[in-house]
Amino acid sequence: MRIVIVGGVAAGMSAASRAQRHNPRAEVVVFERGEVVSYGACGLPYVLGGQVKGFDDLIARTPKQLRARGIGVRLRHDVTGVDAKARTVTVTDRATGRSAAEPYDRLLIATGVSPVRPDWARTPLKGVHVLRDIPDGQALDASLQGARRACIVGGGYIGLELAEALRRRGLSVVLLEQAPEVAGRMLDRPLQQQVRAEVERGGVDVRCGVTVQGLTGQGRVSGVQTDHGQVRADVVVVAVGVRPNVELARAAGARLGRTGAVAVNLRQETSVAGVYAAGDNAEALHRVTRRRVHIPLGLTANRMGRVAGVNMAGGEARFPGVVGTGIFKTFDLGVARTGLTQTEAEALGTKAVSVDVQSTDYAGYHEAARPIHVRLTGERGTGRLLGAQLLAQNHESVKRVDVVAALLHTRGTVQQLFEADLAYAPPFSGVWDVLLVAADRLGRAL
Structure with missing residues (x-):
């Protein structure tokens, strides 16, 4: 079996590693048009700001390391066409300008996004x-x-x-x-x-x-x-902003979704037999709205690639979808969100209610306690939890968003969040964590 992967960053390299591990007899070849593979693009601002020493520190695996594991990596190789019937891709070596047809049994298009x-x-x-x-x-x-x-x-x-x-x-x-x-x-x-x-x-x-x-x-x-x-x-x-790179998928005959990204099923298969898509160029199922969305983020890309790699190698894996969880830091402020905001819920016609709670992230009497703001959103009538937004001056404190994200994956309720047995000690939270206070307040509002 020959597995060809176009794109050697998050989704592509996750797929290559998982495919090679699942089926060591398969030939796995990665074509990357650039000069670097397997790196953390999310770290770029932190190199520029001096919190990460250099760009080389973002590289997880070198081509030499990947080749030693049995993964063929070809840098500066641009895939310009797909013949889905013949199961070949047209590849141009950017160093020599020569083009050739490369056969595949399974093809992954992991071409990511481009800045607008x-x-x-x-x-x-x-x-x-x-x-x-x-x-x-x-x-x-x-x-x-x-x-x-x-x-x-x-x-x-x-x-x-x-x-x-x-x-x-x-x-x-x-x-x-x-x-x-x-x-x-x-x-x-x-x-x-x-x-x-x-x-x-x-x-x-x-x-x-x-x-x-x-x-x-x-x-x-x-x-x-x-x-x-x-x-x-x-x-x-x-x-x-960014837009998904879908030209190659379109050339292969793959269907695009309403978001403009490549439409895939839960196995990361496109509408074309033998052709998969994963990462920032592909749609995902939103587990709260049950709609297809395009939310290009690092974990999503890696997880999609892992699923595609298993399936291309003959296994069985499914990508369960996303809930729109995101987090970032700017200066001293941590910012996180998951699920739907009030604005997004209203745009979808959902009967949403939101409450705001401003408290401290640690016990109020602890010397390190700093302000935290939680906005929690739920659905009137069902009591279903819809989303959360958090801001905190101790930027690590907004990782509480993961508690809500986990519940959203199970279509949990506001009451279930309130009943959650969360950890407590003064250097971590008040005895009633701000999430529990918000859930209690939202439950009454609903």
Whole structure:
């Protein structure tokens, strides 16, 4: 059996490792168009901010290590076409320019996502960057040398993490967001405002409701032109979102879902026999809404790849879906969410109710106790738990979100959360943890 994998990062390498382990007799070949495989892209902002020593520290396995385990890794090889009937892929060696047809019995398309580049960002000016992979990070790092002013366009995960990283580098930072607030797709409005306030306390000039119209400069960027005037900048980072890379899947004849990502079943199979998709380019089942969603995150990609690898090697595995859990840190604030926000639930026509509880993460009398804010959402009539949003000044404290995420996977209720036997000691929580207080309050509201 010959298993061909296109893409050598999270989903692709998880699939390759699992397939080789499940069926050591199978030939597993990974084609990666870049120069690095098996690395943690989520760590890029932390290298740039100095919390991680270097980009090499993000690499989990080198090609040499993978080849020693029996996995064929071919770097700088671009897969440009698929013949699903003949079960071949067209591969171009970027070093030589030569193309060849490579056969497969099972094919995994793990091509990930690409950063969205608005028309104004398609420029030959130096100093304009996106941040998706290690080469992007290295290019941005080089641009930051000697720079004094940075402009980040986009107030999502990457933009907010980079705002802290660039301030740690000593740059003045302006963050532009077209929406009314930052973190608009992750949180309800009251919590968005708190995130913005934290970023501003960190010394970032946050400007929301601003539309970028173009860039200025000669040879190198010198500013960002907006509908509210010009922002001077030596470096511009474009972080306005991502889109799934589906061209290869489309060429293979695979069906795309309503999200624009590749439609797959629970075994990560596409609509084409023998062709699988996994990672940031694929849809997933949302266990709360029972709808197909595109939520490109690291654990999801790795888990999808693991499932695809087992199935391609002749085993049986299923990806159970996601509940939309996300977490990030910006300056001293930890931010987490899972399930649905009130805004998302209302958009789906769900009869949702939310309560807000502001307390302390540790026992109130403990010297390390810091503020924590929990917004808990449930469904009127059924009592079903729908989601949670957390903000905390001890950023580790928002990992409480995992308790709610676990219950959402079982379609649990608000009452079940209230009845949960959570751990207690003063350096960890109050005797009534803030989640229990929120569940009690939400239960009464419902």
